[in-house]
Amino acid sequence: MPSEEFIRGMLYLSLTVVGIPGNTAIILAFVSVLHWDNRLLAADVIVLHLAFVNLLVVTMRCLLETLASFRLVDIFSEAGCKGVIFIYRTARSLSIWLTFVLSAYQCLSIAPPGSRWSSLRTSLARYLWVVFLTLWLVNTCMSSAAALFSLGAKNVSMSANHGINVQFCFVSFPSKLSKEANGAAQVGRDVVPMVLMTLASLIILIFLYKHSQQVKGLRGSSGGRHGGGRGSERRAAKAVVALVTLYVVLYGVDNGLWVYTLTVRKTMSNSLISDLRIFFSSLYSALSPLVIIASNRKVNGRLRCAVQVKTIEEQATTPATV
Template sequence: MNSDAVTRGLLFLSLTAAGVPGNAVVICAFISAAFHEGRLSPADAIVLHLASSNLMVVGVRCLLEVLATFDIYNVFDDSGCRAVIFIYRTSRSLSIWLTFVLSVYQCLSVAPPGSRWASARVLLAQNLPLVFLCLWLINTSMSVAPLLFAVGARSDSKLLQNGINVEFCFLSFPSRLSRDANGAAQVGRDVVPMALMAAASLVLLVFLLRHSRRAKGLRGQGARRGPSAERRAALTVVTLVTLYLLFYGVDNGLWVYTLSVPQTLSSSLVSDLRIFFSSLYAAVSPLVIIVSNKKVSKQLNCGKQPKTISDTEQPGD
């Protein structure tokens, strides 16, 4: 095994080692909270679904990449390639859109009571099951290409004519038009929530700045110190969105590069970098949630901390 393969395997192993237990801890913490409290808030439910999608990303794609790289187990025959890439693309896009829904919900949560935006937040909370169902249907239907065109990697020059090399597999499209159309649909599916959640994050940042100035003015009048639950929740969402824009921005840039160059020049290294950066969000985001979320921290402390009156609702709080 050459050094490049070892480096590749270790990188994906690091994502698996961070992402699988991290997302599993977040999921277990919210399930425990739901068991003890009898319900999950809308923000809790969104973060729980986000962690589940991230777990599928790192558990299905990254873990299997590690096993195949070190010749421990290889599932990447034709059927395995179709299943793995389909699950990976579906869970990856779900992770993106759930982050967008979380940013919108948190943005609406800072709206003044009685306003139209506050009413929209209530409407979103009441229809979350329908939102989740729609996201599953949309992202599943937009990820069917691997079921039709994915094949196991083998030396066949015909696969490279209109295909995409993803290391252990090829996506072999019948024509360049179908390949480019599928690529454009994938980019559009990511760019739309990217632009919208960036706008929502700007609103949150403006709110945080105004809130900080107001808090400084009140501090001399005996206002409590330390970040409020509302501010902590907003900072968590802004951090998650920033990570999304960074990692998935690189991912989509590499994807556009893959579509724009001849396939003979598009090596598996570009595909490895795409998978690494898109999976990096799934591995890092649970760490952000664990560090910043009081409810998850409380569950991890096994109830050692005394119970207090519930804070203002935050993502997973």
């Protein structure tokens, strides 16, 4: 096996062993919460949906890239490429938009009770299924073009015009205009939620700063402890800011490489750019579960409970020694 394929396989394997267990743990934790509490809050539903699409991203790209790099499976035929690219791009864009929805909802959650923004949060929670349905429909339609023109590596000439190398597959557009139009649509689809979620995170940071100043003033004047009623919202807000920061850094690199791919010639043979793009675009889906598990008390509590139950069961089944 060439060293380049081995390194690629190890990189994708590292994302796989982190991303699949992490996202699966979040999904199982919220299923457990739903089973015992018979309901999920709107923020929980958004995080659960985000973990599901992140699991799709890691599975469809990182796991399959790992298997293909180590030559364990050959799934990248023409039909396989169309399916992988379609599901991956749909899940990837949904991951971006759901991160924005989560940041927007958390931004509304820290609004004062009874305000116009607070009522907007209630409306968003009530019609959250409409938001999910709209995002699925829009992103599915936008991902269909690349899947339509995708080809297996064995079925395309390296000299084909208007093509984009996506490692084991190629996307060969019929014209330069269609390639640039599709590329511009994808960049816009990523940049718009990035700007919106950055704005929401700035609002959250401003609120957290003002709140900390108010708490310091109250403590200085009365010597007591204040402001404990909405601690959970502030912790969740900090976690959302961390997720948005992670997104902006990783997808900023990804979109920069994507623009480079669209603007330079002979990118069909540039597999390094393809590897870097796929790696950075998948890195968020693999690392974001770590942020969620560390910051979400429901997920953390359910996982701790599961570990404790398993430990007790193992101790109960272990024979006693004299």
